[in-house]
Amino acid sequence: MSVRPRRIGHVGMVARDLPRMVAFYEEVLGMQVSDRMPYPADSPYHEAVWLRINSDHHVISMFGLREQDVPLNASGRRAQPGMHHLAFEMASFDDLKRAVGFVREAGIEMQGQRTGGPGCQLRLYFWDPEDNMIELYWALDQIGWDGAARPYPPVETIDLETFDVAAWLEWKGPEFEPAAAQAGIAGAQPA
Numbered sequence: 001m002s003v004r005p006r007r008i009g010h011v012g013m014v015a016r017d018l019p020r021m022v023a024f025y026e027e028v029l030g031m032q033v034s035d036r037m038p039y040p041a042d043s044p045y046h047e048a049v050w051l052r053i054n055s056d057h058h059v060i061s062m063f064g065l066r067e068q069d070v071p072l073n074a075s076g077r078r079a080q081p082g083m084h085h086l087a088f089e090m091a092s093f094d095d096l097k098r099a100v101g102f103v104r105e106a107g108i109e110m111q112g113q114r115t116g117g118p119g120c121q122l123r124l125y126f127w128d129p130e131d132n133m134i135e136l137y138w139a140l141d142q143i144g145w146d147g148a149a150r151p152y153p154p155v156e157t158i159d160l161e162t163f164d165v166a167a168w169l170e171w172k173g174p175e176f177e178p179a180a181a182q183a184g185i186a187g188a189q190p191a
Helices: 018-029 093-105 165-172 174-182
Strands: 007-015 032-038 045-052 060-065 082-089 110-115 122-127 133-138
Touching (some): 007 018, 007 133, 018 032, 018 060, 093 110, 093 122, 093 133
Parallel strands (some): 007 060, 082 133
Antiparallel strands (some): 032 045
């Protein structure tokens, strides 16, 4: 068995000069800011910005580096400019859940499982053999005709294998009814 993503979804980048980088992607590539989020003082990042080019909440997440070469956690990995993570979209919640089991069984170091924050997708983070962070996610928020992102709840650590996806999809709203139907949630309309 292996993990089989549906597509590459977005790239996370760490920037030394966040305002300059955001301006570059807005002015040169025509991207739009979907969200901004400040980080607490003890984080190696001072702020993050999520940029889009289509209806996906983001195709780039950019983290402003407070200080270079700061430890991220006890694993010894360090915050530094460059790629933060590479994110792949999973086709279904069941696929995402199976990925958690696969990563555990394979003994791959997990960075975490979360929801909340900008884009409010369900997600799993782990490391590849050369310390690149991989994100697998499902049900990323979409930006509607008004160009506004929904207010996001705080980032929350979860366990995807026991997560109440039905309640979460109900909170996400009617635009996620096809995803609910795909996940086998009672009362959801098929796509």
